[in-house]
Amino acid sequence: MSQQILDPTPAPAPRPIILQGRTARLEKLEGARLDALYDALHDETRDETWRYMFFGPFANRAAFRAQWEALAGADDPFFFAVLDATGQKLLGALALMRIDRPNRVIEIGHVLFSPDLQRSIAATEAHYLVARHVFEDLGYRRYEWKCDDRNLRSKNAALRLGFRAEGLFRQHMIVKGRNRDTAWFAMLDLDWPARRAALEAWLDPENFDGDGRQKRRLADFQS
Numbered sequence: 001m002s003q004q005i006l007d008p009t010p011a012p013a014p015r016p017i018i019l020q021g022r023t024a025r026l027e028k029l030e031g032a033r034l035d036a037l038y039d040a041l042h043d044e045t046r047d048e049t050w051r052y053m054f055f056g057p058f059a060n061r062a063a064f065r066a067q068w069e070a071l072a073g074a075d076d077p078f079f080f081a082v083l084d085a086t087g088q089k090l091l092g093a094l095a096l097m098r099i100d101r102p103n104r105v106i107e108i109g110h111v112l113f114s115p116d117l118q119r120s121i122a123a124t125e126a127h128y129l130v131a132r133h134v135f136e137d138l139g140y141r142r143y144e145w146k147c148d149d150r151n152l153r154s155k156n157a158a159l160r161l162g163f164r165a166e167g168l169f170r171q172h173m174i175v176k177g178r179n180r181d182t183a184w185f186a187m188l189d190l191d192w193p194a195r196r197a198a199l200e201a202w203l204d205p206e207n208f209d210g211d212g213r214q215k216r217r218l219a220d221f222q223s
Contacts, residue, residue: 010101011139014078019129022203024122025087026129029072029079036090037081038064040114049112052148054175075099077110082117082126091117094130098144106134107144111154121203121212127161128199135192142188149181158185160218162195198222 016028029037038061041049050056058064072079077097083090092113099106108130117123134140145163147154159165163185172182187195198221201207207215 006141011104011106011141013075013099013101014096014106014138017133017137019080019133021085021122021125021129022205023085023120024091024125024129025083025085026080026126027083027087029081029093031069031072033081033090034065034068034072035061037068037093037112040090040092040116041112043115045115049114052151052154052175053110053112079110080130082113082122084122089116091122092126094126096130096134103142104140105142105144106138106140107146108134109146121208124161124199124218125203128196128203131161131187131192131199132196135189140189142186145185145187146182148175149183151183155183155185161187162191162198162222163187164191194223 019026038058042057042064046057055067056064058067071077076099077095078099079093079095081090082092082094093110094108094112095110097107097109108127113123117126131143134143143163145154145158147158149155149168155165164187166184166186169182169184171179173180198218201221202214202216202218209215
C-alpha cells in the first residue's frame, strides 16, 4: 500500500446535500432548526447526552443559540441535522470535521443523538448514509472517529460500525477542565466495500420482525 500512486487531487469539501434513507434523512443543519435541536437534546437525559462533548448542556435556549448559530453556519465542522425519514421530526445532529482535503482525510464528530434516535435503526442508517457520502460522493480515503476514552458507548459504536481501533492519545486535550485521553478509530476506503455490504445487509427490512427487532446483529454480517 505504501508504494501505491495516488491521485493528488484534493477531495471536495462537504456541501449542502440531502442524504435520504428508509428510516433517516440528513440535511445541512440550518439556523431555523436550532430550537428543535435544543428541545431534542435537553430533556431529562441532557446531562448524559452532553457528558463527553466539548460544551453543553446549555442553561437555556438563548445560550444554546449563541453557540450553535455559528456552528450551523460553519464549513468545518460541517453539521448535518438527523431527521426521521419524512424530514419532519429532528432527532439529532452530527458533523464532518477536521477536513483535510489534500490528504483526503475527514472525521465524524459532535454526534448528538436524542433518546428517540439512540440505539435505533435510524441511528445506524444515519451513520451508513454519511460514510457512503464520504467515500463514494466525496472520495475521501480515510474516515476517522475519535472520542473520550471514558466514553464506552462511543467506542463500542465505532467498533460496531466497522471502524478499527488505532490507539490512545494520552492527555490529548483539556475538556471541561479535565484531562481527556482520546481513543482513535478509522475506516479506510479499502475497508468500505465490505463495511457497506454489512451495513446494507443489516439495514435490509427483511432483517427485522414486525416489531422492528433485529433478526441478526450487525456483527454477524461483518467479515
